[in-house]
Structure formats: structure tokens, C-alpha cells
Amino acid sequence: MIRVSTDMMNTDTQFWLRRREDSLTSMQNKMNRQSRIENLRDDPMAAAHAVRYESFANRLGRYEKNIQYTLDRSKIAEGYMRQSQDIMQRIRELAVAGATGTFSAQDTAAMAVETDQLLAELVNLANARGPDGDFIFAGDKAKTEPFRAVSGHVQGADQSVTSSVEYIGGLGSPEAEISEGSYLPMNLPGDEVFWAERQRIAGGADATQYRVPQASSIFIDGQEIALRTGDTVQAIIARINDSGAAVKATLDPVRQALVLEGTQAHRLRLEDGQGGQVLADLGILSGSGVPSDYAAAATVSGGSLFDVVMNLRDALYRGDHIEIGGKALGAIDAGMDNMNRRLAEAGAMMNRLESAALRLNKEIPDVTSLAANETSLDMAQAITDYKMMDYARQAALQMAGQVLPKTLLDFLR
Numbered sequence: 510m511i512r513v514s515t516d517m518m519n520t521d522t523q524f525w526l527r528r529r530e531d532s533l534t535s536m537q538n539k540m541n542r543q544s545r546i547e548n549l550r551d552d553p554m555a556a557a558h559a560v561r562y563e564s565f566a567n568r569l570g571r572y573e574k575n576i577q578y579t580l581d582r583s584k585i586a587e588g589y590m591r592q593s594q595d596i597m598q599r600i601r602e603l604a605v606a607g608a609t610g611t612f613s614a615q616d617t618a619a620m621a622v623e624t625d626q627l628l629a630e631l632v633n634l635a636n637a638r639g640p641d642g643d644f645i646f647a648g649d650k651a652k653t654e655p656f657r658a659v660s661g662h663v664q665g666a667d668q669s670v671t672s673s674v675e676y677i678g679g680l681g682s683p684e685a686e687i688s689e690g691s692y693l694p695m696n697l698p699g700d701e702v703f704w705a706e707r708q709r710i711a712g713g714a715d716a717t718q719y720r721v722p723q724a725s726s727i728f729i730d731g732q733e734i735a736l737r738t739g740d741t742v743q744a745i746i747a748r749i750n751d752s753g754a755a756v757k758a759t760l761d762p763v764r765q766a767l768v769l770e771g772t773q774a775h776r777l778r779l780e781d782g783q784g785g786q787v788l789a790d791l792g793i794l795s796g797s798g799v800p801s802d803y804a805a806a807a808t809v810s811g812g813s814l815f816d817v818v819m820n821l822r823d824a825l826y827r828g829d830h831i832e833i834g835g836k837a838l839g840a841i842d843a844g845m846d847n848m849n850r851r852l853a854e855a856g857a858m859m860n861r862l863e864s865a866a867l868r869l870n871k872e873i874p875d876v877t878s879l880a881a882n883e884t885s886l887d888m889a890q891a892i893t894d895y896k897m898m899d900y901a902r903q904a905a906l907q908m909a910g911q912v913l914p915k916t917l918l919d920f921l922r
Contacts, residue, residue: 566876568689573869575685579695580862586645586697587855589637590848593703593814596627596634597845600818604841607825608834618665621825625670628818632658632674635703635815646699648679655699656815665826674815676700680731680778687865693858700776702851705844706811708777712766713806714792716742725785728800729754729769730778736787742767745787767791774847776813777801814844 603620606612612620635646635656643651654677661672682694721740726733732754736745742760745767749758756777759768771777780800781788789796795804803809812820817840824832 562876562879566873569869569873569876572687573866573873576687576862576866576869579685579687579693580859580866582639582645582695583855583859583862585637585639587852587859589634589645590702590852590855593631593634594845594848594852596631597814597841597848600624600627600821601838601841601845603825604821604833604838607821608830608838610830614828617825617828617830621665621822624818624822624825625666628671628815628822629658631703631818632656632671632815635699643696644678646678646697646702648696648698648700649681649683650677650679651683651696653678656703663823663826665823670822671815671819673819674813676703676776676813687862693862697851697855698775700778700813701774702848703814704774704776704812704847705814705817705840707771707774708809708811709768709770710777710779710793710803711761711764711768711808712792713804713808714790715765716760716767716791717765719791721745721787723785725787726782727785727787728778728780728782729756730775733782736785742791745791767793769793771811773850774811774843812840814848817841817844 603624607617607620636654637645639645644653644655647653647655657675657677658671659673659675660669663670663672676699678699679696680698680700682696682698684692685695686692719742721736721738724736724738726735727749728734729749729752732752734748734752734754736748740748746758746760749756749769755772755775757770757772759770760766761768769777769779778801779788779794781794781796781798786794786796788794789804792804792806794807795802817837821833821837821841824837
């Protein structure tokens with residue numbers, strides 16, 4: 510038998526009134542947020558879809574920022590490269606004038622002075638910084654000044670001049686993700702942009718009888734090439750050529766030495782792997798463990814743009830018009846060709862970035878719209894529902910005031 514009391518009726522009425530108030534509060538919160546989903550249980554499928562859409566939209570927003578940052582840096586780098594090309598054009602004009610043999614020693618010395626000043630400006634451009642303070646042509650060492658100029662004396666100069674320029678920047682470049690699984694470099698390695706000739710390194714040791722003593726590896730331009738125990742020099746050459754690195758390995762038919770030559774103008778970065786010294790044994794590296802520290806017996810050719818300009822300057826000081834019109838002028842043309850190629854690559858990358866930016870400008874609103882369709886609230890319908898729930902609540906309160914039995918408090922009035 511169920512006992513019905515005044516207390517029970519009060520409790521039951523309060524329970525349902527609270528339910529009405531909770532519904533009103535929930536609807537009010539949904540209108541404030543303009544979302545029909547306040548809790549996951551309101552629509553689990555729509556909530557799951559909305560989370561995925563919002564996550565994807567956030568990633569697209571990150572890609573858009575990466576694209577804009579990389580595009581801005583590429584435009585700045587292109588500007589410095591074009592200025593460098595203009596300087597090289599002036600240097601070439603001086604080389605052509607000095608090669609004619611019609612100028613006096615004083616005239617060619619004056620040309621050498623101008624060439625040295627242009628060299629100093631070329632180094633400044635190569636050490637340019639971006640708006641964020643990072644070096645543009647430092648590769649993956651964006652905080653390190655990529656080129657270090659060393660002063661010295663040369664024949665014919667009456668003061669100290671730049672005698673060498675060393676690259677101490679990074680090998681590769683940090684990459685920015687511009688779409689799902691697609692990356693582009695943010696910096697340009699200076700040992701590619703400011704290089705003139707394809708580098709060639711010939712070992713100083715006879716490699717015909719060489720065998721790899723133990724399983725090890727070598728690194729060329731940062732790419733690891735695994736070697737097996739007992740590999741001959743021919744096997745080493747085959748592994749290098751099959752590795753995909755921008756280098757061609759051959760065997761010198763006269764000296765029987767390993768020869769490494771870049772397939773394009775850039776500085777070769779060579780290094781023996783941990784615990785091995787294959788390149789040192791073949792007379793290419795000194796064995797110090799420092800990358801690209803060549804052995805004394807190795808023959809190295811193919812220098813940077815700065816080496817080319819310094820060779821021209823020294824030839825102008827000497828008045829050697831044959832050297833100027835031959836090797837120096839040819840190396841200058843090679844350096845300018847490489848700079849043009851790098852400019853073309855930078856332009857192609859900027860075109861790709863601009864295309865990706867246009868795609869994201871359309872894709873981000875589309876994904877945002879999909880997320881909104883899953884969670885957006887029909888405000889007109891929500892206001893109508895809110896008013897209906899409020900009327901029902903008011904009616905319930907009035908009904909409770911009329912129906913609930915009187916209590917002792919009513920008789921004490």
C-alpha cells in the first residue's frame with residue numbers, strides 16, 4: 510500500500526519544476542553559444558563529426574600560416590638573390606674589360622679595388638637576415654651567420670682584403686608543412702645558392718685493392734649510404750650512384766683513386782659514419798671526424814661564388830688578362846648560371862605556395878561551413894521552444910499554488 514502525504518506531493522512538484530528550469534537553462538545556454546549541442550549526449554554523431562571538422566579546419570589554418578611565412582621568406586630571399594645577380598653582372602663587366610689587355614696595370618688595379626668592394630657587399634647579401642632575425646641562407650642553422658670572411662694580404666693590394674670566405678651554415682633546411690604530408694624548405698642553404706662550379710674531389714690513395722673492413726656507412730650531403738664488409742671500390746661507387754645524392758662517383762683511370770663530383774653546383778658535404786673511416790682510408794677525408802675536412806693528398810676543385818670573385822680580383826691586381834678572360838670569366842658565367850637556376854627554383858616554389866594558399870582560402874570556409882551545419886542552432890525555432898517551455902513553467906507554478914494542500918503555515922497567517 511502506497512502512503513500519499515503532503516510532503517510527497519511537494520517533493521514531486523519540486524522535482525518536475527526543477528526539470529523545467531533545467532530545460533530552460535539548457536536552451537538559454539544553447540542560444541548564448543549559438544550551438545544546438547551543449548553536451549555530447551545531445552547528438553553524439555553530430556558532435557563527433559563537428560570535432561573532426563574543427564580539428565581539420567585548425568590544421569588547415571596552421572598550413573595557411575606556414576604558407577604565408579614561407580612565401581614571405583622566399584620573396585625576401587629572391588630579392589637578395591637578384592641583388593647578388595646584379596653585383597655579379599657588374600663583376601662580369603669588369604672581367605670583360607680586364608680581359609681585353611688594353612688597360613694599364615694601374616687601371617686593372619683600380620678594377621681590382623672595385624671588385625673587392627663588390628665582394629664585400631656580396632658577402633653581406635649572403636649573410637642577410639629575415640624580419641625575424643634568422644639568417645636566410647644559413648640552411649638548418651638559422652641562428653648562425655652562414656659565411657665567415659677572413660682578411661689577408663694578396664699580391665698587388667696595398668691594404669688588407671678578403672682572402673677567403675668559409676661557409677659555416679647548415680646543410681639542409683627546416684621545412685614547413687603546407688598540406689597533409691607535404692613539406693617545403695623555409696631557408697636556402699648558402700652553399701648551394703652562392704656556389705659557382707660543380708665540386709670535384711679526387712682521393713689521394715690507390716683504391717684498387719681496398720675492401721671495407723667492417724659494416725659501416727658514409728654520409729654525402731646528409732644522406733647516409735650503408736656499406737657492407739668486404740665491399741670493393743666498385744661496390745662503393747655503385748652504392749653512391751644509386752643513393753640519389755647529387756653526386757657522381759667514378760674511379761680515376763690514371764691514379765686509380767675514388768672521385769666524387771657534384772651533379773650540380775654546390776658544396777659537397779662528406780662525412781664518415783660512426784665507427785668507420787672509409788672516406789679517410791680512400792684518401793678523401795683527413796680522418797679528423799670534421800665533415801668535409803679533406804685529406805692533404807686529395808685534389809679538390811670547384812669553388813664558391815666568392816672564390817671566383819677573389820680569383821678575378823687577384824688576376825686584376827696582377828694584370829693577367831689571359832687568366833681573366835679564360836678561367837676567371839668562365840667561372841663567373843658558371844656562378845651566374847647557378848644563381849639563375851636557384852632563382853628559377855625559388856620562383857617555382859613561390860608559385861606553388863601561392864597556388865596552395867588559393868586552395869586553402871576556399872577549403873577553410875568549406876570545412877568551417879560543414880562544422881557549422883552539424884552544430885548550428887536555428888535561433889527562430891530555439892526562441893519559440895524557449896517561450897513554450899517558459900509558459901509551461903509558469904503554468905506549472907500557478908497550478909502548484911492552486912492544487913497543493915494547505916500547510917500549517919497557511920493557518921498561522
